[in-house]
Amino acid sequence: MSGIPPRNRMPSSTASTMDPMASSTESTFNTSPTVISGPSPKEPAFISSKWGIGWKTPAVMLASYVLAVGIAVGHLLFFQHIDGKEADGAHQIVSQSYVSTASNILANAFGYALRSALAIAFAQYLWRLFRVSALKVSTIEDLFLVRANPLLLLKGAVLRATPFLCSSVLLMWALQVAIGFPPGAITVVTRQKISYNITNIPSYNASFMGNGSGTDAETYALITLAPDTDTDAGFITGAFNEGKNGNLINRLARQVLISGEALPMTSPCGLNCSYMTVFEAPWFNCSNLSTTYAISSNLVPAASQIFISQWYSPSSSSMPLTHPGYNGTHTQALLNTSTLAIMSVNYTTDPILGPQLNSAVIRQDNLTCTPGRARYTINNTYENNVHSRKVVSAVPVDILTNLALRTHDNVVIVPGFNADHGTGYGTRPANWSAAALAYYRDNNMMAIFSSMASWLDGHFDAVLQGYGLPHVGNISTAPHWQDVVSTQYSGVSVSAGANGTIADSTRLNAIFGTFSASGVLTPQFSVSQEVLNDYMLNMTTSIMVAYGMWSTTANATISTPINVYSFSRPLMLLIPYFLSLALAVPFILMGALALVMNGVSAIDGGFMQTITTSTGSAVLDRAAAGGCLGGEESVPKELKDLKVRFGEFIGRQESGRIRRAGFGVETEVTALEKGALYGIARWI
Template sequence: MSYTALRVTDGDSTTNDPGKKDAQENRSTFEDPAQIKEIKGLGWKDMRGTVAALVLPYISALFIAAAHFSLYQHLDGKRVDLDTSIPQSWLSSLALVLVTSFRVTICFALGVALTQALWQRIRAVPMSIADFDRMHYLRNDLLALAHKNTILLAPVIFTMAVLSWLVSIAIIFPPAAITITNRNFTVDTQQRVPTFDGVPPTDSTYMSAQDGVLYKNWAWHPGGTQPPVLAIAKSTLITGEIFPSNSPCGLNCTFETVFDGPLVNCNRSTYNRTIFAQWPRKEGQLRHIRPPIFTAAWANRSDPLLEDFAINENVPPGWILPRANISAPEKIFQSTCVAKEPSKFCVTPSRIDTFLIRQHKLPWNKTLKYIDPEARNLSLGLKYDTETSELACKPAMGKYTVRTTYSDGQRQLSISVVPSGTLESLWGTDKPKFKTEDYLDKIPANSTYAFQVLNLFALVDGLLSPLIGEYRTRFHVTTLKVPDYNGKKYPPKPITVQSDQRFIFEAAVNTIIADSTFNRARYKFQRADYNTQELVNKIVQDPSDLEHALDLELTEDKLNEALQNITLSVMYALDMWNATTYVRKTTNHNVFTFSSRPRLLIPYGISLLVTLPFLIIGFRSLRLNGMPAVDGGFIQPLVTTAISSRLRDIAVEGSHKPYNAPESLKTARIQYGYLEKHEMSGVRECTGFGLEGEVVSLRAQYITKIGNTSV
């Protein structure tokens, strides 16, 4: 096969504008087939390395993007350093390796495509040496990229170079698609937690069971509440707070315990009484009486039918359990025990099982009457009426359900109580035949209720014993005329009774009721100036101010609320009882969160989609070139510039200053093409760079053999 070389004359390009001139030459080159020299190109087998350089990096970039997405998808929701073998410290480095590999593969593929397109461009249209030289630095030099001739002469090549730069920016975003967040995890497990259990363990002996009894007793005779219980109860009544505790299950957990706990059942009654107060007769002396305004005490019920209560301060509260075999120490109580059967109770003076709270309303600032009951005995008295509100409470029991929640170590309690009976009904149901020699025997299964009653009774006593005592106030008579006793009897005369605020309360006898949470006025502040007439008049006119220090809220609900707090305080403080229950633990962990999938998918997706058309352009340029173009190296510039003597002559002018080439060298227009004859070597047909008009454009012709057919 023979080819005819056709030269492009200088007259074919007459414009001085490089862009227009190249465009005209480009049109003349591709529109007129007669001006194109066809050569036989290399086969696909010879160009497979370049094809692989175009395709494989792109496929690798696709797999890298998919691997990056899969990695983040796998880590999403995983606890750091627990649910995955990838440490948090490695993640940023691993993400950096992936995005850098993606950039390298994409830029490599774009670089190969750009080289093929650049050589196809120089084959098709002449270009100045300066512009052609600049094209080789587009991917590394922003100044070359910003030159005006770059986009005018080769917009496609310019776009490829810009894309290479943009890919480097786009890969900044994918690593930030995953973040480390804090999340709560819950797990249910069984664990031992604090509780209250008044029943001794099943394998306990009578002696070992006594170690955990809160109410001291001797041969089942009440002996009083243990001092630690009383101390805890007093503290709880004053502060209103439950004893602090450490979480048994971590900073955040929830569990529920159910146990039998104490209650009180109360009945309120109101009645009026007339009080006669007597004091010595003396002319001009300030007369005082000290009536009680609050009293509280354990009492016994002397007659169950009449419900007549009497206070007994000498015997501890509680019950005696009658038995068939009575030991010697119990005989002192036997004389008053009227029970005939072991299942019945002893009704004795020691049966102190009811707590009485009485509040008395007194006649403040009223004109009262004095009474001279017997003139000859020279005594005077003051008669007045009072209104008494009495609260009678008996110990009971209920089913406690305590839901405990620890949040960041702070405890929150939710308590509900369902009444289940009275302690009186439970006492005596186990009927133990207790003797001194039985201390080391194991407690029978049906003999544990007595211990339970003692423990529950101790908690009730812990609530009520600190309230035992009284508060009194003072009346003094400001106008009192003593009648002349001549053996005559005078009718009662009216007198005026006032109260001095400085003596509204005498020192309390034992009770801490004024300092407890039942007193709503315990933090109420009053000024200390009592000497002004204005304040005195106010006291006389408005006696309610005199009661500012004792504003009690005593109801069954308030008592049971305080009793619940005492029970839990004893439970936490003594730490004697535990139970196994289900605990829901909430642990706080750092987790990987694939928080922004678009931040990863968009940069990778756009880079891959935009790169694909340019790879197709590079593949097409490779096909048109007929052979792979190589970027860099020394052999290719050497052999492609050796065929033109005119080009060598121009190049010699800049040999002594390669970094400051003469303008004539920069503006010389060259083209890669076919040169008919090389005078020095004698080669008749060769390809390479030559000056404009010296070479003819080349078009590769591919021969594919299918059988005996050539295409």
């Protein structure tokens, strides 16, 4: 066995004399000679590096990037899935705290995965840079530390050395900020959940009479139905204008006329809901005739009846047996109105009295209305329990039937209406004919007509401003009626506004509440079929509320406020994620290219890579010895300013053509030769 040359052998006695402080105990361990054996035949002659990029580094880099893409897509799909779903309550899809936590985890996982891919690419490109250019040791140190300390990017040497890698580091640090935005892309908002429910709703049914007995028919009638005690053949209806100041329906009519609105209706289906209802209600069928005429100053000044209303109910004593439009079948009830409107006015100037009325053109509108029925379709909506309605359609059905009977004592013949024994109402279903049913229905309709129209019956007197009267000062440019006299009701003159017609306090008085320059009230009446029928509808819906005797069912659409997830800010997720992924592509591609060009993979921050690449240069070894303690403060300036690069040492070919690679100064190294054998000979 070949041994070490004799000069390498050291006898134990010699070793002992070299250390006089050694104890006798220590010398016993050196009694036998130190023998270094030669290489074993099984050991290879060389310790050499292998060329090849392997699969781990590119696989991890690609897998990290693909993972980041998957996380971004998954986060997007997750938000899209819960978008519009309930955020709390019994039907919540997932707790808000879980959504927040999951979003933060996904965002941080995305950042970690993408930074990992960029870090691997960074290492490959950095080592490519070491091979092609000589850099100061201090600059190399900064490039290794720049990902942990972004302030190093402010150094000019670092930026000049590699702007590309500095951009990569900026992207890595920008990711820390970018991943804070995606969790904010989802918010919790309040929306209305729509559900449907069959609900009992108030209604009006003039034909409804319970079980059809006399007792139920009287209960659901709006005016008294008195049993005929003479013949026991039916009932006698009460007068339509009786009990005007004490009857509920008449008091309702006055309230609706003055307020211009129906009684408030409480929601039958919750705070926010809507439903459609269909019912028949009173309806005026009107015709209008307008005439225009002039008045001049030579006429004797007199008050004009600028509003006249005459209501003829079926029981009115002044009602003629027939009137124009009556055909013997329909009702004779009638509402006639007449209003005066100023079309134009001319003044002359008196040298003493000033402006004086010369002439005026007046239009007279005559409206004739017959009571009838119409089928209303109404959409009722409640928002925070505030009711609003929209008339979808109002289709006239027919004029009311003739209620002025020609039977004995005006008896409506209904066998079984009276009690079987004694007096009073029957309790079993009576024998109602079609005519009697129509009478009962229209009798209830007429009660509503009469209650409304009777409050408008009468007239309102006024004079034209300035007509026939001395007037000093400026005259209003808008001519108007001046309320200076009285109203009349039933032929009895009373003071204005004290009693009688209340038309001046309703919407029929178009500018009620405005005043002339002289401070007096200036009424201006305007009556139309639309306004009258709107009053009738308000009255009918008020009866629904006040009486509460009729109901029906409707499919109510109920809106319930719920908290739901809203993917309302998708850009907060899309821009940070996919912009980051797009910006990372060139850095990863350059890292992959550097990996291929290097021929070997670079370890990111490994100790083995440091020691295997930094031994071999005598210049570097001497300069580094001054800072062997490792601290920043102990590193000598000579080492910091030393320019080195990674390459093949010149003239360091070992036996067997094996070469040595590592960091060295430019006079020590040259470019690596891809595929060459690099390492060290063991024993050749």
